[in-house]
Amino acid sequence: MSRTTRTVLPPRVFALADDLSGAAEVAAALGLRGRILLGPATAPPRHGESVVLDLDTRQLPPVDAASAVRAALAYADGGVVLKKIDSLLRGNLAAEAVAYATGARGVVIAPALPVAGRTVREGVVNLHGTALHATDAWRAEPGAAPVSVGAALCGVPTRVVPLATVRAPEPALHDRLRAVVAEGYHPVCDAETDADLDAIAEAALRLGPGIRLMGTGGLAAALGRRLAQVAQVAQVAQVAQVAQVDLAAGAGAGAGVGLPGWGGDRSTQADRHHPTGTDTPGPARADDVAPAPDGTPPRPLLVVVGTAEPTAVAQIAQLVAAGARHVPLPAHTLTDRSTRPTLDIRKGVGRAPHGVTVVSIDGTQAVDPGAARGLAVGLAHAVAEAAHESDLVLTGGETARRVLDALAIRELLPLDQIHHGAVRSRTPDGRRVVTRPGSYGDTDSLLRIARALRPGLAPHPGLAPPSGQPVDPPVQPAPLGEPT
Numbered sequence: 001m002s003r004t005t006r007t008v009l010p011p012r013v014f015a016l017a018d019d020l021s022g023a024a025e026v027a028a029a030l031g032l033r034g035r036i037l038l039g040p041a042t043a044p045p046r047h048g049e050s051v052v053l054d055l056d057t058r059q060l061p062p063v064d065a066a067s068a069v070r071a072a073l074a075y076a077d078g079g080v081v082l083k084k085i086d087s088l089l090r091g092n093l094a095a096e097a098v099a100y101a102t103g104a105r106g107v108v109i110a111p112a113l114p115v116a117g118r119t120v121r122e123g124v125v126n127l128h129g130t131a132l133h134a135t136d137a138w139r140a141e142p143g144a145a146p147v148s149v150g151a152a153l154c155g156v157p158t159r160v161v162p163l164a165t166v167r168a169p170e171p172a173l174h175d176r177l178r179a180v181v182a183e184g185y186h187p188v189c190d191a192e193t194d195a196d197l198d199a200i201a202e203a204a205l206r207l208g209p210g211i212r213l214m215g216t217g218g219l220a221a222a223l224g225r226r227l228a229q230v231a232q233v234a235q236v237a238q239v240a241q242v243a244q245v246d247l248a249a250g251a252g253a254g255a256g257v258g259l260p261g262w263g264g265d266r267s268t269q270a271d272r273h274h275p276t277g278t279d280t281p282g283p284a285r286a287d288d289v290a291p292a293p294d295g296t297p298p299r300p301l302l303v304v305v306g307t308a309e310p311t312a313v314a315q316i317a318q319l320v321a322a323g324a325r326h327v328p329l330p331a332h333t334l335t336d337r338s339t340r341p342t343l344d345i346r347k348g349v350g351r352a353p354h355g356v357t358v359v360s361i362d363g364t365q366a367v368d369p370g371a372a373r374g375l376a377v378g379l380a381h382a383v384a385e386a387a388h389e390s391d392l393v394l395t396g397g398e399t400a401r402r403v404l405d406a407l408a409i410r411e412l413l414p415l416d417q418i419h420h421g422a423v424r425s426r427t428p429d430g431r432r433v434v435t436r437p438g439s440y441g442d443t444d445s446l447l448r449i450a451r452a453l454r455p456g457l458a459p460h461p462g463l464a465p466p467s468g469q470p471v472d473p474p475v476q477p478a479p480l481g482e483p484t
Helices: 020-030 062-075 093-101 172-182 194-206 217-242 269-273 311-321 331-335 369-387 397-406 445-453
Strands: 013-017 033-037 049-054 080-084 106-110 118-121 124-127 158-161 186-189 211-215 301-305 325-330 356-362 391-395 411-419 422-426 432-436
Touching (some): 020 033, 020 049, 020 217, 080 217, 093 106, 093 211, 106 172, 301 369, 301 445, 311 325, 311 356, 369 397, 391 397, 397 432, 411 432, 411 445
Parallel strands (some): 106 211
Antiparallel strands (some): 118 124, 411 422, 422 432
């Protein structure tokens, strides 16, 4: 007889998102060591690791979006699979859901995002208590908001799991999910709180392999909390396994401890020595990549605002009041290659006293929401030269992806969240990149982000705008129709 020890790791997590800010939100919410990939997956995640793939499908034709989902699922190898969807049900939701459900035993769907006031009751998304289709949240979209989650997922057979069942003592929720799946439907779960999402994640994971998850960053956070519990159990199990004795040859002493139904540890020697394993749980710490000891920023800070949200005006104004320079770029110059400007923040126009420059699209004239991708590409081209030497704050998933594409950045390491949805990551060359969905954040969002990256930045009452900066409030950003 012999004693054996085995490293027990939480399950691997493979997540898909249709834009970059959503991918970053999921990576931060999961809380595992992991990576955000801006391009095709080449291998499944290791145990104890999350890989979040930005499919970049928000603006693609539905058939192409579905193809991207199917191709990515080839790397969903034996772990937990999550599809991040927009909390306001935008994007190619129906086409991607059909592709995502293909080959699965069932998909547990939970679109609520309580932290942003987005709840689901009777299968209908509500925004701060008002049904989504009765709000103007789809004002930049080409069509009308769907009247229910089921309507948005046309082509995928669904059944609503009401809030009463979600909150009922177990095993009521688990049994209901299992019954719905057995009948050939995909459950759409009501939820109004994080506790509701915790219950949904727990019950869904207990269904075992073949079940996929679909939801917002709220469901990703619930999954992350559950996996943190698994990691704690695993640590206890490791201690117990040291004393475990093989009772017979081939008995497999040291059976893994993990999520019910997902099997035990299958980690390889490479997994156990991989730097993203549970020896260093959670995202990399922001202070692992802190500025120089003397507090001197290593590079300028460039804020690129690519969102139509009304709060963006006030957010930019607060940065301007703190000494940042605002450079609004006319929309027509971004869509016409012959007139695209090139921003230089090192000198002259664009240079700010604190090294902070905020760039947006001048929206004083109406812009067709259908031009979103073209505007984002033009904006990325305009800031690319300056962005090569800067830390970056990028709002709106489409804008964020186009800027990083222009810089040939294919991978990000998530560090932390400055506030909900504002995810700080590190590039392979050591720069900081903060991505944030366009619809997130209060009026001080950009200022909070800038202060986190540049602690010396603070508003000064009565501060005159930088030289050449207009005294009037910043102009309305042009509608890109892209906030997550």
